[in-house]
Amino acid sequence: MYLDKTSIVIVDDHSIVIEGLKSLLDGDPLDVLGHFTSGNEACDFIERERPDLVLLDINLPDVSGIDLCRKIKAMAPETKVLVLSNHNERNIIMQTLQNGANGYMLKNISKQGLLQGISAVMAGEIHFCNEIGGIISKPTKYELGDPPYLTKREKQILRMVADGETTQEIASRLNVSPLTIETHRRNLHHKFQVKNVAELIMVANKHQLL
Amino acid sequence: MIRNPLIILLLVLGIYICPAQTPLSGSTYADSLNQILKNAGNDSVKARANLLLSEYWYNKNNDEAHEHLTKGNELGQNYPYLKGLQLYYEAYFYYDTDKEKSQSIYLTADSLLKEYQNADAYYYRSKVWRRIGALKQTLDDEKAFTDILLNKAIPFARQSGDSVLVGDHYLALGIVFKNQRQLDKAEEYCLKAISALRNARAEPGVLAKAYYTIAENYVFEEKYAQTKAMLDSAKVRLSPYPDSEHFLRYYAIEGMYFTVVGQFDDALVSLDRGIALAQKRALKYEEQTLLFQKFYVHYNDKEYRKAEKIFQFLLEQKEIMSLAINKLQIYQGLTETYVNLGDMKQAYEWQKKYSTLSDSLHTSKLKSDINALEIKYNNAEKEKRIARLEAENKMASLAAHNNRLANWLLGTISLFFLFVVLYSYFYYRKDKKLAFEKEQNYRNQLTKLKQDQQLMSAQAMLKGEELERKRMAQDLHDGLGGILTGVRINLSNVETKVAKTLYEEVKKIITNVDKSMKELRRIAHNLMPESLSRIGLSSALEDLCKSYETLDFKVDYQPYEIQSTLTETEKLTIYRIVQELLNNALRHSKASLAIVQCSQNENKFYITVEDNGIGFDPQSPLNQKGLGLRNLDHRVQTMDGSINIISEPNDGTTVNIELNVLG
Numbered sequence: 001m002y003l004d005k006t007s008i009v010i011v012d013d014h015s016i017v018i019e020g021l022k023s024l025l026d027g028d029p030l031d032v033l034g035h036f037t038s039g040n041e042a043c044d045f046i047e048r049e050r051p052d053l054v055l056l057d058i059n060l061p062d063v064s065g066i067d068l069c070r071k072i073k074a075m076a077p078e079t080k081v082l083v084l085s086n087h088n089e090r091n092i093i094m095q096t097l098q099n100g101a102n103g104y105m106l107k108n109i110s111k112q113g114l115l116q117g118i119s120a121v122m123a124g125e126i127h128f129c130n131e132i133g134g135i136i137s138k139p140t141k142y143e144l145g146d147p148p149y150l151t152k153r154e155k156q157i158l159r160m161v162a163d164g165e166t167t168q169e170i171a172s173r174l175n176v177s178p179l180t181i182e183t184h185r186r187n188l189h190h191k192f193q194v195k196n197v198a199e200l201i202m203v204a205n206k207h208q209l210l
Numbered sequence: 211m212i213r214n215p216l217i218i219l220l221l222v223l224g225i226y227i228c229p230a231q232t233p234l235s236g237s238t239y240a241d242s243l244n245q246i247l248k249n250a251g252n253d254s255v256k257a258r259a260n261l262l263l264s265e266y267w268y269n270k271n272n273d274e275a276h277e278h279l280t281k282g283n284e285l286g287q288n289y290p291y292l293k294g295l296q297l298y299y300e301a302y303f304y305y306d307t308d309k310e311k312s313q314s315i316y317l318t319a320d321s322l323l324k325e326y327q328n329a330d331a332y333y334y335r336s337k338v339w340r341r342i343g344a345l346k347q348t349l350d351d352e353k354a355f356t357d358i359l360l361n362k363a364i365p366f367a368r369q370s371g372d373s374v375l376v377g378d379h380y381l382a383l384g385i386v387f388k389n390q391r392q393l394d395k396a397e398e399y400c401l402k403a404i405s406a407l408r409n410a411r412a413e414p415g416v417l418a419k420a421y422y423t424i425a426e427n428y429v430f431e432e433k434y435a436q437t438k439a440m441l442d443s444a445k446v447r448l449s450p451y452p453d454s455e456h457f458l459r460y461y462a463i464e465g466m467y468f469t470v471v472g473q474f475d476d477a478l479v480s481l482d483r484g485i486a487l488a489q490k491r492a493l494k495y496e497e498q499t500l501l502f503q504k505f506y507v508h509y510n511d512k513e514y515r516k517a518e519k520i521f522q523f524l525l526e527q528k529e530i531m532s533l534a535i536n537k538l539q540i541y542q543g544l545t546e547t548y549v550n551l552g553d554m555k556q557a558y559e560w561q562k563k564y565s566t567l568s569d570s571l572h573t574s575k576l577k578s579d580i581n582a583l584e585i586k587y588n589n590a591e592k593e594k595r596i597a598r599l600e601a602e603n604k605m606a607s608l609a610a611h612n613n614r615l616a617n618w619l620l621g622t623i624s625l626f627f628l629f630v631v632l633y634s635y636f637y638y639r640k641d642k643k644l645a646f647e648k649e650q651n652y653r654n655q656l657t658k659l660k661q662d663q664q665l666m667s668a669q670a671m672l673k674g675e676e677l678e679r680k681r682m683a684q685d686l687h688d689g690l691g692g693i694l695t696g697v698r699i700n701l702s703n704v705e706t707k708v709a710k711t712l713y714e715e716v717k718k719i720i721t722n723v724d725k726s727m728k729e730l731r732r733i734a735h736n737l738m739p740e741s742l743s744r745i746g747l748s749s750a751l752e753d754l755c756k757s758y759e760t761l762d763f764k765v766d767y768q769p770y771e772i773q774s775t776l777t778e779t780e781k782l783t784i785y786r787i788v789q790e791l792l793n794n795a796l797r798h799s800k801a802s803l804a805i806v807q808c809s810q811n812e813n814k815f816y817i818t819v820e821d822n823g824i825g826f827d828p829q830s831p832l833n834q835k836g837l838g839l840r841n842l843d844h845r846v847q848t849m850d851g852s853i854n855i856i857s858e859p860n861d862g863t864t865v866n867i868e869l870n871v872l873g
Contacts, residue, residue, distance in 0.1 A: 013688075013692075014692030014693075014695055014696060015692075016692050016693055016695070016696030017695045017696050019696065020696045020698075020699030023700070024699055024702060058744070059687065059740065064744045086691070086695070086727065089749075089753035089756070090753065091745050091750075091752055091753050092741060092744065092745055092749075092753070095749070107695050107698060107699070107727070108698055108720075108724040108727060109702065110702045110705060110720075111702040111703055111705060111706050112706065114702070148766075148768070149766045149803070149805050151807060151820045151864065152820060152856075152864055179811060179812070179814060180814070180816065180868065182811065183816055186771075186809075187768075187770045187807070187809050190770050191770075
């Protein structure tokens with residue numbers, strides 16, 4: 001309808017937030033088409049109106065914003081999804097991104113930051129606010145390829161395995177069930193990303209854990 | 211007064227005469243036997259002849275008798291049957307001297323002869339038994355004699371078919387009954403004897419004997435007419451043998467008969483004839499007994515002088531005087547005679563002698579009676595003693611037996627009681643053990659029940675807590691969270707519009723609102739980690755670990771094969787456990803690194819939280835189950851799990867938890 005203006009739909013479970021955002025965004029090239037406090041209502045509207053952008057909260061009373069993001073992307077691939085949430089957990093952020101979100105910002109964003117983010121996303125960028133950028137750029141230990149940390153029990157078992165002891169023998173010596181030992185051995189394989197005992201011992205040797 | 215002694219005398223004489231059984235023919239008999247010996251060629255016949263001769267010569271010439279017996283034995287050696295006969299004749303040699311031996315030989319003879327069922331054998335067996343009976347008679351056992359005669363001798367004699375022998379046995383019976391004064395019985399048997407003997411044409415002597423015996427019996431029965439007839443019959447039989455000894459007996463009885471009928475002269479004639487015969491045969495005793503009878507004839511005839519003379523004569527004769535009973539009768543007779551003669555002095559003398567003798571006889575009789583009695587008594591005593599001893603023995607053995615029995619009984623009872631006691635003891639012990647086990651069991655059950663109750667209340671409490679937290683988190687989020695966010699956005703809107711002078715103030719307010727929001731979010735998240743349902747357990751745990759990280763405290767999260775099938779409650783419990791452990795590590799350990807490892811294998815979920823901090827002593831009571839640990843315990847128990855804490859001072863702390871999940 002308004003060719004020049006970016007059409008926006010707001011989905012947030014707090015109407016006070018919606019009101020705040022509306023007052024923040026109204027004017028200029030932005031046009032708030034609709035706002036919803038529940039995911040399913042929003043979904044129908046978005047499918048029908050196909051807005052340019054959806055400001056999506058994670059906390060919704062009926063569905064999770066993460067899931068809703070994927071749904072929106074499936075219904076209207078052209079619609080950008082900018083997540084505006086209080087969640088700063090890396091996994092939540094990563095999952096929304098995996099579900100096709102085009103940006104992720106925390107709710108303590110300034111008006112300027114918000115507008116900036118909207119225009120960036122509309123320009124096709126993946127946008128994060130500063131804080132989120134910091135969170136997702138923090139690398140995990142494994143991605144760095146460092147030797148994994150071993151618990152004391154794992155070290156014990158690794159030594160015993162290296163000495164050629166069987167699961168049964170280890171279990172009876174440590175006074176735990178064979179299933180427990182079996183689980184430890186399996187976990188060690190995962191930890192060193194190996195497929196058999198020989199590899200395991202080799203890698204453990206490489207990291208001088210034996 | 212006078213008749214009694216007379217009768218006694220006759221009885222005595224009768225007994226003495228009884229065994230004499232010599233054939234009337236006398237030496238003719240021996241001669242004919244000798245003839246047989248000479249002429250016969252058969253040893254058996256010779257043997258028999260010898261044996262008969264031995265019998266004939268016995269008491270006449272014993273040497274001769276022995277010689278014949280030996281010869282008979284020798285000749286009869288090859289004839290087994292003759293052995294019995296030989297014994298019969300041999301026994302006769304001991305008949306007077308050794309009655310016991312004689313009897314035993316007779317019995318042997320009978321047992322040998324028993325094997326043969328011919329007339330001869332029966333004949334000898336009859337004779338054998340007659341002799342055995344006679345032996346009994348000499349021992350005063352008249353009853354045994356009659357029994358033997360009736361049951362043995364007479365039946366055997368009948369079987370042998372020898373009527374003479376039968377008659378002879380009857381006669382013997384008659385004599386016995388006559389002597390016992392059973393006169394009608396005696397008469398009966400004597401008549402039987404006479405009839406048997408007469409029919410068999412027996413030797414005249416035997417028949418005569420039967421006649422004069424019955425005659426004597428008739429005298430006693432006072433049947434004088436029959437007496438005379440019988441005496442006549444006897445005399446007819448004896449007349450061809452005037453020298454026969456049977457006449458002695460005959461004259462004695464005839465004399466007795468005439469005496470009792472008062473024919474004293476006839477009596478004297480008879481007796482004198484007898485005396486003459488006795489003198490001729492040199493039989494002194496018989497002569498004197500006849501004289502004895504003569505005394506009574508004179509006495510009864512009142513010829514006291516003549517009577518006195520006879521007794522005075524007899525006083526000198528040793529044969530008759532050898533018998534005390536004769537002496538006594540003579541003394542008595544003399545006393546009576548002198549009384550009748552009026553010679554009182556003599557009468558007194560003889561009376562005195564009679565009394566003395568009578569006394570001594572009585573005394574001796576008494577003595578012997580007493581002796582016999584004594585012996586009897588002694589025997590009885592002995593028997594009594596034996597009986598008593600036997601009884602005592604029996605009693606003793608019975609007592610011993612009883613004792614043994616009692617001992618056995620006692621032993622058995624003791625054993626039984628021992629068993630009972632042992633059984634009771636073992637039963638008691640078992641029972642006690644059982645009771646103890648039962649009690650233990652109950653106690654365990656009680657403890658378990660208590661624990662279960664505790665667990666249930668803990669679970670209820672935890673559940674209530676979670677619910678309350680969830681409600682609070684919801685309230686915080688919906689209410690305060692929404693308002694704060696709205697305020698924050700409005701502030702962002704205002705920020706751009708305020709004047710430069712107020713800008714700084716607004717900026718401060720915005721920062722504080724941001725802080726408030728963050729704090730609210732943190733609180734709400736702690737209260738209820740909504741990310742659990744949004745992004746799953748593993749991610750939620752990872753975020754949880756991240757949230758604990760600071761510059762000085764690294765948390766290494768290691769998830770392995772956590773399944774998405776866990777229930778909401780399980781997820782929340784696991785999340786809370788990890789949260790609790792991290793809280794503890796952060797608060798107390800002063801560690802720089804914590805490893806959080808969560809892994810699943812089938813329906814087992816393992817949690818390990820290990821730090822490199824200062825550790826603690828798990829044994830110290832200070833560290834035993836603080837509030838946090840107790841909550842941890844409860845949470846672990848709700849998932850039927852186990853918790854294991856390993857820690858040493860300055861060597862970090864490891865908490866291993868194993869949970870059971872439905873997945």
